[in-house]
Amino acid sequence: MKWTWMLLGSLLFLAGCNPSPMGERVVTQGTNPAFSPDGSKLAFQRLDGDVFKIGVIGVKGGAVEWVEEGPGNAAYPEWTPDGGLLYMAGHDHETAYEGWRGKSKNGYGLRLYANGQKRTLTTGRCRDYTPSVSADGRKVYFVTTRGVSSESAAYSKAASTRIAELDLAAGGEPRILMDSPNGNNSGFVQPVVSPDGTTLLWGHLENFFDTWRIYGTRIGKFGKIDWCPVSPRKLAALAPRWHPNGKLICFSGFRKGDPGWGVWVEELATGKVKRLATGENPCFSPDGQFLAYDRDGVVYVRPFTAADLPDEIFPEQRDDDDPEKVLWSKENVSKETGLMASGPQFAFGDDTTFFVRVKVKLDGTQGLRQLLIGEYAEHEYAFQVFANYAVWFSTRDFNGKYLDVKHNDYKGAREYTFTGIRTPHALMLSVDGGVPVVSMPRAKVLSVKNLKRFIVGRGLKAGECVIKAEVGTGWPSDVPKFKKREDLFK
Amino acid sequence: MKNVKWKMKNGVLASALILACCPCLARQHPTTNYQLPTTNFSIVALVDSLDFAKNYDIETTTGTVQVLEHVLLTHANDIWWRDKGGGRMRYPSACEMWQVSEAPFDKKRLPSEDIYGYLRLESPRGNEFPVVREECRRRGLGFGVHTTIEENHWYSPLASNWTLAHPEYWGCTREGEPWMGCCSILHPEVVAHKLEMVDERLALKPQKIMLDFWRNGAWTYAREYSAPALAEWKRLYGDEPVPEATDPRWQKMVGAHFDDYLRKFSAKCRAAGVEFIGGFVGIDDKDDASLRSRTCGFSWRSLAKEGVFDAVYVMSVTYDPKDPFGSTERIYRNVMANCGKAKVYFPLASYNFEKCGIGEYAKLTKLTEAEVTKRLIGMARRVGARGVVLECVDYGNYRPDVCAAIAEALK
Numbered sequence: 001m002k003w004t005w006m007l008l009g010s011l012l013f014l015a016g017c018n019p020s021p022m023g024e025r026v027v028t029q030g031t032n033p034a035f036s037p038d039g040s041k042l043a044f045q046r047l048d049g050d051v052f053k054i055g056v057i058g059v060k061g062g063a064v065e066w067v068e069e070g071p072g073n074a075a076y077p078e079w080t081p082d083g084g085l086l087y088m089a090g091h092d093h094e095t096a097y098e099g100w101r102g103k104s105k106n107g108y109g110l111r112l113y114a115n116g117q118k119r120t121l122t123t124g125r126c127r128d129y130t131p132s133v134s135a136d137g138r139k140v141y142f143v144t145t146r147g148v149s150s151e152s153a154a155y156s157k158a159a160s161t162r163i164a165e166l167d168l169a170a171g172g173e174p175r176i177l178m179d180s181p182n183g184n185n186s187g188f189v190q191p192v193v194s195p196d197g198t199t200l201l202w203g204h205l206e207n208f209f210d211t212w213r214i215y216g217t218r219i220g221k222f223g224k225i226d227w228c229p230v231s232p233r234k235l236a237a238l239a240p241r242w243h244p245n246g247k248l249i250c251f252s253g254f255r256k257g258d259p260g261w262g263v264w265v266e267e268l269a270t271g272k273v274k275r276l277a278t279g280e281n282p283c284f285s286p287d288g289q290f291l292a293y294d295r296d297g298v299v300y301v302r303p304f305t306a307a308d309l310p311d312e313i314f315p316e317q318r319d320d321d322d323p324e325k326v327l328w329s330k331e332n333v334s335k336e337t338g339l340m341a342s343g344p345q346f347a348f349g350d351d352t353t354f355f356v357r358v359k360v361k362l363d364g365t366q367g368l369r370q371l372l373i374g375e376y377a378e379h380e381y382a383f384q385v386f387a388n389y390a391v392w393f394s395t396r397d398f399n400g401k402y403l404d405v406k407h408n409d410y411k412g413a414r415e416y417t418f419t420g421i422r423t424p425h426a427l428m429l430s431v432d433g434g435v436p437v438v439s440m441p442r443a444k445v446l447s448v449k450n451l452k453r454f455i456v457g458r459g460l461k462a463g464e465c466v467i468k469a470e471v472g473t474g475w476p477s478d479v480p481k482f483k484k485r486e487d488l489f490k
Numbered sequence: 491m492k493n494v495k496w497k498m499k500n501g502v503l504a505s506a507l508i509l510a511c512c513p514c515l516a517r518q519h520p521t522t523n524y525q526l527p528t529t530n531f532s533i534v535a536l537v538d539s540l541d542f543a544k545n546y547d548i549e550t551t552t553g554t555v556q557v558l559e560h561v562l563l564t565h566a567n568d569i570w571w572r573d574k575g576g577g578r579m580r581y582p583s584a585c586e587m588w589q590v591s592e593a594p595f596d597k598k599r600l601p602s603e604d605i606y607g608y609l610r611l612e613s614p615r616g617n618e619f620p621v622v623r624e625e626c627r628r629r630g631l632g633f634g635v636h637t638t639i640e641e642n643h644w645y646s647p648l649a650s651n652w653t654l655a656h657p658e659y660w661g662c663t664r665e666g667e668p669w670m671g672c673c674s675i676l677h678p679e680v681v682a683h684k685l686e687m688v689d690e691r692l693a694l695k696p697q698k699i700m701l702d703f704w705r706n707g708a709w710t711y712a713r714e715y716s717a718p719a720l721a722e723w724k725r726l727y728g729d730e731p732v733p734e735a736t737d738p739r740w741q742k743m744v745g746a747h748f749d750d751y752l753r754k755f756s757a758k759c760r761a762a763g764v765e766f767i768g769g770f771v772g773i774d775d776k777d778d779a780s781l782r783s784r785t786c787g788f789s790w791r792s793l794a795k796e797g798v799f800d801a802v803y804v805m806s807v808t809y810d811p812k813d814p815f816g817s818t819e820r821i822y823r824n825v826m827a828n829c830g831k832a833k834v835y836f837p838l839a840s841y842n843f844e845k846c847g848i849g850e851y852a853k854l855t856k857l858t859e860a861e862v863t864k865r866l867i868g869m870a871r872r873v874g875a876r877g878v879v880l881e882c883v884d885y886g887n888y889r890p891d892v893c894a895a896i897a898e899a900l901k
Contacts, residue, residue, distance in 0.1 A: 145603045161601065187646070236670060238597065397712070
């Protein structure tokens, strides 16, 4: 074993002496590199046997100083501005059953290694990971499973991970900043704050049929309506890191046709992007002159030059730029009513954004009420808004397969306004003008052309009624629009 | 690679130790009072140990034996044990490294806080298969592996490591949006990986392997627009625009690659003397063209006639609710007449997946579930089936009266 490591070390050293044409140089075996504040060292993680451990090595190679090497695992190193090393660690050695029965409190928490001392920042039967530190060294941002139910997770309302904040100086309990209403097929990873402390970026998974995408928001604006996608839709993207100038980021990305995960850079003001190398988990050096990343379990460093600046714009289709235009409405329906309607204005095809808005009085009990159905020649349930123990907006994919988005804010007897929106790429549902829940099916939606009729109020109970039902195109005026990248980086 | 070899070596060592300890461990548990099979008719139990994770400590030998003991209350005489959930393996796999499948060590994988998110069945410690195989041998039970075509289990934490690591093989939409849920079968590297997984399953030494096409992890033709698929379309149809996924020519082109994979899968099983079983849902008594979108594009009848499948497991049938038993028997007979020499298994489902559960028949016919059970087993025997499959046996989901009816029907 020792000889193998010596041989590997020699090979890495030799490789390090011979940079590739683009200046790429091997540093060591490992992943998730992070430059020290003075740029002279790299922290990284390495899978050694069955254990992930954390080490520090000079940027030009040399001996590894092991910071955390078990028992248990450690990963995701990140430096604090004063040279401390922050990372995730834990020793979850019990069986899942033992843990579930309350016999284990072991999970993965945050640790700080500074001045030769290790400090435990967070503990508990949860996972706190991918930490980053604000430029002033006061705040730690990370993702956590804190507060996520350990029961029936497959049907959980909470996201799989949330973004949390910890005061590094004062310590105490982490504060949950962000959750996603899309349930446990959604989640966050690797939140990173901008050098000026104003903006947070993270990897975001919106739902099961989505692929990772980088999102961002202003610090303090943590509600979903303030989030906006930062990376292009056709690019899988996660693990962002800021350039010290605050205008560029690098990240792990992939688009169709690439040879694998790549190191990408993006200019935030313009949305221009560029793929620089095959690899993952990139980060900039503190002076912005170098990039470190990993590929196939090896850490590399390469220069970052003017030739690497982003120069490609991904064409993005806007789903929601047109204002609301109501095409049809009906008021005061207390029993099932079929209303014949037709005309080219209802031929939405598969590329027009339209909405369905239903103001209703419901008693809040369970039982299916199909509040508004669009019956088309292409499908008898081309779209519908229906309530039961929750409320749904549904449509069909190109093949007639059911697609929906569900909102849980349906409880109690009162008036509600449900607004379903179908764009070419997403289904959304808002309750009472709140932030819509989004589902992106990643399959083309049904092309609807030939309307037969609208059906209103099927299954209403005594005392319930549809106060007003409307169908229209554009973005409904009662639903707040999501922010766009331009709004965040004006 | 060194790590992989080291792990495999330790995995083998751990397996050997578990096997060596098995008889004495098994003696610690009273054996369920069930009768050894006296018939050639199989009562197959599909077992996903994950479903028992809150009942027994399934990462231990004791817990695994307890699961098996519970399953045998159904009077099953053939055990098909699940090898993965999506891409998370239930044995130490060299193809799917276990360390990174444990959240949060691959940041592309979301964690689950439920007990399932903490299981390490793919680690050497959690390896159930040597225990199950030995227990089945000792008790005279059949032993098979139940595997799935899916690369995720409809849930991000259960995506395949290999898939997450290799976006270059991902499927994508006609509009060019990649999806990390599964890879495109048109990449030869994907087929090669799948076949390596077949070798791993054969190394578990089962008597049979059942490949389940119902658990397909949201696979669809609409996400098969990979680079090789587009190139093949161009080769076949020149400059004709790439069609929608509903186009039969697109489906035939994609389906041919599944045919190819299944033939290779079958050949490996044959070489190892292992029975290869295909599992399909929604079978009716018509031509199966309409089912192709649910079976990855191939014709199971054609492949069964060709001898690719040694057996076919009809996971559900699309019967006529006005004549549930009559129409079910017609479908059964149609299947028996149209799959060559392949043996056939029919469902005996506790759950109402695809509206084909025992309870659904009971509701439609006003019979008790025990009576339905006897009727369905009797029907399967009458048409010449090899057996029925309990899909799937979870903790207590086959009621005692149903279990008693199974025992009685076996007499």
